[in-house]
Amino acid sequence: MKLSERAQEILEMLWVQFEEKKQKAVNLGISKVDPAISELERYGYINITSDRIILTDKGKIEGKKLVRRHRLSERLFVDIFDIKKTSVHPISCQFEHLIYEEVEEAICTLLGHPKFCPHGQKIPEGNCCIKSKEIVSKVIKPLTELNVKEKAKIAYLHTQDTKKLQKIMALGILPGMSIVLLQKFPSYVFEIGNSQYAIDESLAKCIFVRSGS
Amino acid sequence: MLEKFPKKIGYTDEIEFYITKIEKLLTYNYKIAKRAIALLLLQENEEILELVKSNEKNFKEILNIINELKNIYHQPIFYIINILRQREASNIIKDVIVFSDKKKKNIFKKKLEDIFINPLIGGPILLFILYYGLYKFVGVFGAGILVDFLESKFENFINPFFINLVEKYINFKPIVDLLVGDYGIITLGFRYAFAIVLPIIFTFFFVFAIIEDSGYLPRLAMLVDRLFKKIGLSGRAVIPLILGFGCDTMATIVTRTLPTKREKIIATLLLALAVPCSAQMGVIFALLSSKPHALIIWFFVIFFVFLIVGFLSSKILPGERPTFYMEIPPLRFPEFKNVFLKTFTRLKWYFLEVLPLFILASFLIWIGKITGIFDLMVKLLEYPVRFIGLPKETAIAFLFGFFRRDYGAAGLYDLKKSNLLSTNQLVIACITLTLFLPCIAQFLVNLKERGYKNAFFISIFVLFFSFSVGFLVNLIFNFFKISL
Numbered sequence: 001m002k003l004s005e006r007a008q009e010i011l012e013m014l015w016v017q018f019e020e021k022k023q024k025a026v027n028l029g030i031s032k033v034d035p036a037i038s039e040l041e042r043y044g045y046i047n048i049t050s051d052r053i054i055l056t057d058k059g060k061i062e063g064k065k066l067v068r069r070h071r072l073s074e075r076l077f078v079d080i081f082d083i084k085k086t087s088v089h090p091i092s093c094q095f096e097h098l099i100y101e102e103v104e105e106a107i108c109t110l111l112g113h114p115k116f117c118p119h120g121q122k123i124p125e126g127n128c129c130i131k132s133k134e135i136v137s138k139v140i141k142p143l144t145e146l147n148v149k150e151k152a153k154i155a156y157l158h159t160q161d162t163k164k165l166q167k168i169m170a171l172g173i174l175p176g177m178s179i180v181l182l183q184k185f186p187s188y189v190f191e192i193g194n195s196q197y198a199i200d201e202s203l204a205k206c207i208f209v210r211s212g213s
Numbered sequence: 214m215l216e217k218f219p220k221k222i223g224y225t226d227e228i229e230f231y232i233t234k235i236e237k238l239l240t241y242n243y244k245i246a247k248r249a250i251a252l253l254l255l256q257e258n259e260e261i262l263e264l265v266k267s268n269e270k271n272f273k274e275i276l277n278i279i280n281e282l283k284n285i286y287h288q289p290i291f292y293i294i295n296i297l298r299q300r301e302a303s304n305i306i307k308d309v310i311v312f313s314d315k316k317k318k319n320i321f322k323k324k325l326e327d328i329f330i331n332p333l334i335g336g337p338i339l340l341f342i343l344y345y346g347l348y349k350f351v352g353v354f355g356a357g358i359l360v361d362f363l364e365s366k367f368e369n370f371i372n373p374f375f376i377n378l379v380e381k382y383i384n385f386k387p388i389v390d391l392l393v394g395d396y397g398i399i400t401l402g403f404r405y406a407f408a409i410v411l412p413i414i415f416t417f418f419f420v421f422a423i424i425e426d427s428g429y430l431p432r433l434a435m436l437v438d439r440l441f442k443k444i445g446l447s448g449r450a451v452i453p454l455i456l457g458f459g460c461d462t463m464a465t466i467v468t469r470t471l472p473t474k475r476e477k478i479i480a481t482l483l484l485a486l487a488v489p490c491s492a493q494m495g496v497i498f499a500l501l502s503s504k505p506h507a508l509i510i511w512f513f514v515i516f517f518v519f520l521i522v523g524f525l526s527s528k529i530l531p532g533e534r535p536t537f538y539m540e541i542p543p544l545r546f547p548e549f550k551n552v553f554l555k556t557f558t559r560l561k562w563y564f565l566e567v568l569p570l571f572i573l574a575s576f577l578i579w580i581g582k583i584t585g586i587f588d589l590m591v592k593l594l595e596y597p598v599r600f601i602g603l604p605k606e607t608a609i610a611f612l613f614g615f616f617r618r619d620y621g622a623a624g625l626y627d628l629k630k631s632n633l634l635s636t637n638q639l640v641i642a643c644i645t646l647t648l649f650l651p652c653i654a655q656f657l658v659n660l661k662e663r664g665y666k667n668a669f670f671i672s673i674f675v676l677f678f679s680f681s682v683g684f685l686v687n688l689i690f691n692f693f694k695i696s697l
Contacts, residue, residue: 078287084227085287118287162289167538169292174299186332186439187448187537198330198435200447200537 003043005097007036008066011045015063018055020121025052068124069096071117072107078118079111079156088118112140112155112210120160143188143207146181152209153178159206168206171197179209223301224294231255231282238275241268255279256291326544329429335436342429346420347458347491355416356495363408375399387583396578402571406564410460413491414563415556417459422555426547431539438537444520445479445527446471447535453480457488462570462655463563464488465662475532478671481663482526485651486675487519496622497643500629507640507697514644518682570654574616577653587612601645601683602691603638604628610642615650622646636697637690645683650675 003011017023037053040046045059055063073092077083083091099107105128108114113129116122132139140155154177159165173192182196183189188204190197224232235251243250243264253261254275266272279290286293328334376393383389393400424430430452438448450471457464461484468480489497501508581587594608606628614621625642628634634642650656650672659668689695 084285086285088287157292163533164536165289165292167536169295171538171540174296176299183330186437187435189330189435189541196541196543198431198438198448198537198539198541200438200442202534202536203538 003062004036004039006034007039008097009093010034010036011040011059011063012066012070014046014053014055015060015067019060019064025054064124066096068126069099069104071121071123072096072104072111072114073099074117074119075111075114075123076107079114114140116158140208140210143179143181143190143204143209144184144201146209146211148181148184150211151178151180152211155208155210157206158208161206164203164206168199168203171199173197173207179207224297227282227285228255228290228294228297231278234278235275238271238278239265239269240271241265243268252294255282256294257289322544329432329544330435330541332436335432339433339436342424346424347417350420351413351416351459351491352495352498355413356491356498359412359416360409360495363412364404367404367408372400372404387579390582391576391579394579396575396582398572398575401578402568402575406568406571409492410567411560413495414460415560417491418556418559418563419552421456421459422552422559423547425555426545426551428542428544431541432544434537434539435541442535442537443527444483444523445530445535446476446523447537449537449539450476450480454483454488457484457490458494459491460563460567461485461488461490461651462567462658463559465655465658466566468662473532473535475530476535478530478663478667479523479526481659481667482671482674483519483523485655485659485671486522486648486678487515489515489647490652493622493647496626497647500622500626500639500643504636504697507636510640510697511643511647514682514686515647518648518678522678567654570657573657574653578616597680601641601680602687603642603683604633606633607642611646611649614646614652615656616653621649637687637695640697641683641687641690644686645679648675648679648682650679 014026017026037046037048040059041048043058045056045062047054047056070092073095074088077088077091077095105126108126108128109132113132114123143152146152154173154175156175157165157168157173172195177192180191181188182191187198187200232248232251232255235254236247239247239250250261250265254265257279265275269275282290329338372393379389379393379399383392390397392398395401434448434451436448437451441448441450450468452470453464453467456467464484465481468477468484471477471480497511498508501511578587581590590612591608594611595605598608598611599605607625610621610624610628612621613624622643625634625639625646629639651659656668656672659671663671
């Protein structure tokens, strides 16, 4: 029993409305006649009372999985394949339906259990992410969480604040470089190549590194 | 092989496409390649955007093109362009450069570098540098021995020579006063610049250049960053603030290196209020050194004012929070040539900027004397001076303090000699005068660097604040019946 792609899309949208935007119920409107809606109701993902949709617990679990796959796909296309912005969303929309659970975990591990999609929205945690916290290997994390004397590779720079990004790049810090953290207090001091740099916590949080490499 | 686009750096086809599109729209002669301008535009370089805006009538269309490209990528365009450049650079060097295993760093040097970034050892090192570098070398040697020597030369040879010369050839008294009077251009302005400021500034810049060349400053900036964030500044601001202990005027100009307007204003305010320059500190040490507990009270009041005003202004002033980023160069033994060149260029620059201001100060005092404005201002200042429990004779020291802060302190020296001031009053006067309006040179630089509005606001604030602190200290002394 696999949901139709259309039903999956709607379930994703509903999960975002209920879980992230914290809406109590969604008005059904004209989509009443949509066969995908009745499909969702049939499988017990939603309840329809008069004109309003309410997401069931089962629907919440499934919706979370779908959103996770969508955002993971986006990360995959941006980080690994360098796909253009305009194409990322439509491709991800199709790709997510092809992902099985094991593949999902493999992708998530490959990407280093990322926390945010390229649009800055949170990627719901999967089992593999929770496990990975115990085994510290090949995980992408901000520089602030690296241990002193630990070596890592810069995976990417991420912040909504372009000024911060510019400051980091002005120091010549770019993805792919090897980095060793020397000190965390009172400021973050690290070594890249033969040079040492000092930055404060707000900037260190924007540098994401892949440890254990 | 024919290529679609001239291959300079392997940008993506999209970026190349938009570069060409913009290049075609550029009509003005920018003196650098249009490709370079187009690349800077795509990275939204503010300066270039302004330049192009004022020179191209098609600016709107260009903006549209930039936005079109921005919509294609997730990351900002400058991020993508820089990553591509980095890739290209790595490609170029990978075939021609071999990295040998990292040269084993000198163990001693490595240990030393670890020590200098250690927060626990950093404090004592700073105190050591301040004591020997600033107090012993600049304070005792520069402001003491050298100044005494040069001053005596001026008093005994140079001043009498010029006074004779001028009085011989000019009979008009006001002009004689302007040149060689008590506040004359030669007798005050030049004497000041060469006999008092030159040795102090020379020794200070010399020490500063050694510290700078050794690579210590970025390490200090890194260590104080967290503390400085509390007063609205980043660690970077430690450089102008330390320079302020040499000369506040120059330090205010150096606040240019701070990235945001907010940091510039806070640093300018702190320099104007609570960072005494070396000349001023020299005189205050001389005034209070016979009474160590008085000196300690002076120090703590000034330090407390520094922290509290910094803290409050960081709460009040709008704007983004400061961020700190800095490359830390390796520690090295200062090179004589570098130290010499830096000291020399700074001294030269200092004289070109500041000597005219000394002359202007002499000139203003001269005008003030002739027109009677000077006497009027002394009368006006007598009120706040009495308000903080000082004899009215100190008013003139405060007015001089505005022309040169240390000159005001020197005025106190005369009052102390004639036993007009108790130790309590001396401490209050020193505190108020340290906080009081910056010298006229610094005021003019404030105008130039921060604009009229900010400069006047800072001056008025400093004026009221300095007397309020003086008043408060006097009140505390009286209330607890403290007699130093």
